[in-house]
Amino acid sequence: MVALYLSLIDKQEEKNRFEELYYRYRNLMYYIAYQVLHQDRDSEDAVQEAFFRIAKNMDKVKDIASTETKNFVAIITKREAMKIYDKKKKRDEDFDVDLTNIKKHNSENLVNEVKNAIEQLPYKFSSLLTLKYVLGYSGKEIAEITGLTETNVRQQLMCGRKKLSEILEEDL
Template identity: 35%
Template sequence: MSIYLAMIESSDDKSKFEQIYINYRQTMFYVANSILKDEHLAEDAVHQAFIKIIENLDKINEIKCPKTKGFIVIIVERTAIDIYRKRRRQYTIPFDEVIFGAEEMAAGADRSFEEVGNSSIAAAIAMLPINYSSAIKLKYSHGYTDKEIAKILSISEENVRKRIARGKKRLAKILEEMEINIYD
């Protein structure tokens, strides 16, 4: 942890990061390991995710809240998926060996949706591909701007807008198939 703390200048941010580290490191490892199925790669993903969290530390206000947990889970998921993709390019691994943890996403990151009574929408969002659901959750559940989402996901702002638009279309189709009218 001292390596991470050396990257942070203010003592308030150091304290905030220590609390994040203590509260979320095991959750982050679990999420990364569920995607990568390799403890060493999961540790690498958690390390890279902590660096991204340090870069975005100003976006975290309250440590123990669903918004923060969702933010951290999305960062570690995206980092683990990036590592998986790099590894897949190097070695051929059957796709069915990788489980992206839709149940954990629905149970953890979408909790704020469920708290307002939209568990059907949360379930539908969990059914979206990860690139769409991440952008939608960051935008509508966590309130980040397109620019902030682009930085978090390491993509362009235009790509963020496209993912959100495409995700909304897919979400509407999923809700239609589930026979849920969001306009009631």
């Protein structure tokens, strides 16, 4: 199966990194997908779709062992699993998101408050906010990664920021 994904990548260096990423994170990705879908076949489909997205965006992955890459892989996998879930159930449900590996800043109290507020958001908003503001991807890159349109990414980021602001205002 790895050969299929590798055929999507042009540069040999990126192929080598993808292969390392594949073997390092495939079990984690399956675990994440299974937590959402609770079915083997659907979970495998979600992981397969996630690997296709990652292969197409391999130029954005630098250090395979980094927390940033692990979060990137987890977000892509969970979004793909959520797409399958939504298609099957035709409804939008919130799922907990694990953001324990977010980069540490000087003011840990503020970071913890923001992290807790992000965890309260629906996954479709929390994942996009994480890609944008924690991992630093542009709207165009997020659209490529998630399969959404740039307009949809901007709208969901705007809604996510608004909801995040409301949650933070309640807590203060």
